[in-house]
Amino acid sequence: MKNGHGIWLLIGAAALVVAPAAMAKESAPAPIAAGTAPSAPTKAAPKTILFIGNSFTQGAHSAARNWRAETVTNLNNARYGGVPALFKLFAEQAGLDYQVSLETQGGKSLGFHYDERRQLFDRPWDIVVLQEFSTLDRDRPGDPTRYMHNVDRLAALFKARNPAVDIRLASTWTRADQTYRPGGHWYGKPVTAMADDLRAAADRVRAANPSVAGIVPVGQAWNRAMMTGVADPNPYDGITYGQLDLWAYDHYHASVAGSYLSALVTFGAVTGIDPTTLGANEQGADELGLSDAQAAALQRVARDQLQDSKSGSR
Secondary structure, X not given: OHHHHHHHHHHHHHHHHHHHHHHHHHHOOOOOOOOOOOOOOOOOOOEEEEEEEOHHHHOOOOOOOOOOXXXXXXXXXXXXXXXXXXXXXXXXXXXXXXXXXXXXXOOOOHHHHHHHHHHHHOOOOOEEEEEOOOOOOOOOOOOOHHHHXXXXXXXXXHHHHOOOOEEEEEOOOOOHHHHHOOOOOOOOOOOOHHXXXXXXXXXXXXXXXXXXXXXXXXXXXXXXHHHOOOEOOOHHHOOOOOOEOOEOOOOOOEOHHHHHHHHHHHHHHHHOOOHHHHOOOOHHHHHHOOOHHHHHHHHHHHHHHHHHHHOOOO
């Protein structure tokens, strides 16, 4: 009996050893077949952003207009880069993935885009930036009535496609020709006045339409650049040494420096990233002919303006 009892003890001990090994074998993952690569983690889809506007968004009358056009999707099949292409490059340098599209037409209002082009962009978007005609209304400069109506129609369209869409209004800059030349609607007023009036109109539109998430304070950044000596405020009397001319040769559209500043403000407003983190040797500035010092100065202007806008100041 002693020997029989010992045998049963040995059998029991062996079972305790074998059982965990069997359980481990059952719970182990199935081996991957030879030549089969493990599945890679799914990459998040890029954010989609659409720019709707006119020649100001295109960067017309400067080297920015056709620059890097192949990096963005032009819904009209035109080869324009402009502010959207700068935004795209800034995002890439910041490690962000954006699919950037634009639908633009020179000399047109937002109403034109809704009436004539909406079939091109009537789809879901994550972010939409709307840029109105430079004087708001060609027939009644400074009057925001049509602006409000056009934003209402476009916002309703985009909200119907994506209730979470982030809609921004680009508040643009003072036109020097409207300020310094007789006959201009803002003739005789301070160079900051037109941009401030455009911003006031954008604020009214936003207050009347809860679908508008925010204002891109481009015009206020231009004002800041001029008031702090980064840019010359009057191109008609020559450009002061060491200062930038934000206008193109027509004193109406933006120069490369003006479009660069516009894109910096747009980038910072949309992403929440400090534009100065792009650095003085930012690639777009270098390709477009801005010096490191000029790029850094414009980045600081954009940062400071965005900080003021966030704190409640214009």
